[in-house]
Amino acid sequence: MSINGPAIARLAALGLIGCILQLTAVAQITVFGVPADLSPLMVCSVGLLMGSVPGALFGFGVGLFVDTALLQTLGISSLVLTGVGYGAGRLRELRDPAHGLVPVAVGAIGTAVYAIGFSVMQFLLGVDAPVSFLLVRQILLVIVLNTLLALPVHLIIRRWLAPFLPDDPRRRRRRAYTTGGLSPLSRA
Amino acid sequence: MYDKAVRRRRAVLVVLVALSLTLLTAYFGESSTGSLHGVQRGAMEVLAPIQEGANRVVKPFRDLFGWFGSTLKAKDERDKLKKERDALRTEVTTLQVDGAENKQLRGLLDINTGGGMKAYEPVIARVFARSPSTWYSTVEINKGSSDGVKPDQPVVNGEGLVGKVKSVSDGNAIVMLLTDQEFGVSAKAARSGEPGSIDPAVGAPGDLLLELVPHGKDVKKGEKIVTAGTVSTRLKSLFPPGILIGTVNRVDEGEGELDRRIHVRPAADLRRLEYLEVLTKPNTDLLASTNRSP
Numbered sequence A: 001m002s003i004n005g006p007a008i009a010r011l012a013a014l015g016l017i018g019c020i021l022q023l024t025a026v027a028q029i030t031v032f033g034v035p036a037d038l039s040p041l042m043v044c045s046v047g048l049l050m051g052s053v054p055g056a057l058f059g060f061g062v063g064l065f066v067d068t069a070l071l072q073t074l075g076i077s078s079l080v081l082t083g084v085g086y087g088a089g090r091l092r093e094l095r096d097p098a099h100g101l102v103p104v105a106v107g108a109i110g111t112a113v114y115a116i117g118f119s120v121m122q123f124l125l126g127v128d129a130p131v132s133f134l135l136v137r138q139i140l141l142v143i144v145l146n147t148l149l150a151l152p153v154h155l156i157i158r159r160w161l162a163p164f165l166p167d168d169p170r171r172r173r174r175r176a177y178t179t180g181g182l183s184p185l186s187r188a
Numbered sequence B: 001m002y003d004k005a006v007r008r009r010r011a012v013l014v015v016l017v018a019l020s021l022t023l024l025t026a027y028f029g030e031s032s033t034g035s036l037h038g039v040q041r042g043a044m045e046v047l048a049p050i051q052e053g054a055n056r057v058v059k060p061f062r063d064l065f066g067w068f069g070s071t072l073k074a075k076d077e078r079d080k081l082k083k084e085r086d087a088l089r090t091e092v093t094t095l096q097v098d099g100a101e102n103k104q105l106r107g108l109l110d111i112n113t114g115g116g117m118k119a120y121e122p123v124i125a126r127v128f129a130r131s132p133s134t135w136y137s138t139v140e141i142n143k144g145s146s147d148g149v150k151p152d153q154p155v156v157n158g159e160g161l162v163g164k165v166k167s168v169s170d171g172n173a174i175v176m177l178l179t180d181q182e183f184g185v186s187a188k189a190a191r192s193g194e195p196g197s198i199d200p201a202v203g204a205p206g207d208l209l210l211e212l213v214p215h216g217k218d219v220k221k222g223e224k225i226v227t228a229g230t231v232s233t234r235l236k237s238l239f240p241p242g243i244l245i246g247t248v249n250r251v252d253e254g255e256g257e258l259d260r261r262i263h264v265r266p267a268a269d270l271r272r273l274e275y276l277e278v279l280t281k282p283n284t285d286l287l288a289s290t291n292r293s294p
Helices: A005-024 A038-050 A052-069 A076-095 A102-124 A133-164 A169-179 B002-029 B035-113 B284-292
Strands: B122-130 B138-141 B154-157 B160-168 B173-177 B185-189 B195-200 B208-211 B224-227 B244-252 B261-266 B275-279
Touching (some): A005 A038, A005 A052, A038 A102, A038 A133, A052 B002, A052 B035, A076 A102, A076 B002, B035 B275, B173 B275, B185 B244, B208 B244
Parallel strands (some): B160 B244
Antiparallel strands (some): B122 B275, B138 B173, B154 B160, B160 B173, B185 B195, B208 B261
């Protein structure tokens, strides 16, 4: 899939709006003391919809933005989210999953990879913090919250990127079934 | 064509990872005044107004969610506080009960040591049931014949005479209170020394009468009435002398000496009995004097 100028603009706008929304609103709404994190969900959705390269690039960009806006160590979120976006994109390229709940599973796995990867990076960089029950609980709760949000976030992003997306896998298969050699009508 | 796409994809990934690692290493290695920190601060300054604006825009939505959260939290807090209040109420009740029990036990201790009841081998018992009838003023205690309790033994508490043991079983006993219609005890006025007998006033629960007083006019209101410590043919119980029964609260003058009615209010609060003491050897001093007499 080729990425043209308008698609890049849309992706940039999506990243900017999503990150600002995350920082100004979502991060301040806590459920069981933990806020949801839209960043990995957005990256997973872009990867699933557009492929590995756009996913990796979008992940890198979102990570850079988050690190910059939160004055974190530059590169940590970029590195982890690049991997998340690339992985989601590769799933699409290799398996082309059509099930409606795929974004939920991918969102949950992506969030888990991001949360755990981020923590591991922090430990590797020498942040003096114990691996406490509190940290594990927080990671698990973020994964649960993001799993619940994954589908709506994915639907919004798909609608936002719709003009630049290739055909939906389900629609593509449906068309192949009715017009291609697989149709029982064509066999008759 | 396929190889080119794969190579491009891998190249992009490698470049992004390398870029991330370079940024990470450079950022981590430089001081807080370094160029990357400066860039980050600059970006912060650019982003801050955008974030502030967005913050204002989304504030109502955030407040809405916050309201839901606060409501749930408030409900949770209310439930916790209710539980805490109930626990405190229970605690207060327990403390009040303990305080009352403590007061009664302290009273018993005082009459044992200061009032000389120790000589009568008192057995402390707890009241666990009381008669609901106004005609029979009895309470049930948790000490019985196995503890040395026998019928007709006097029963006292920290305030004074309560009654006597009516019947006994192995583990508990029934105590007839002063105000029971069948109760009677030989008594005397503490100051004037006028003898008489204490009987419950018929039809007036809680009121006692000092009767058969030879010189009734000598007994005045406010005088203390104590047990006489004597045995008459009518009253078989043996009460040690000097146990406070009550206080004269009213004297009804009649037409003659025999019509005088001396009302006595019991010293013991018979409505609130928790701990009592059964004097299992009420005739100790009599025995001692009998032994001494020959």
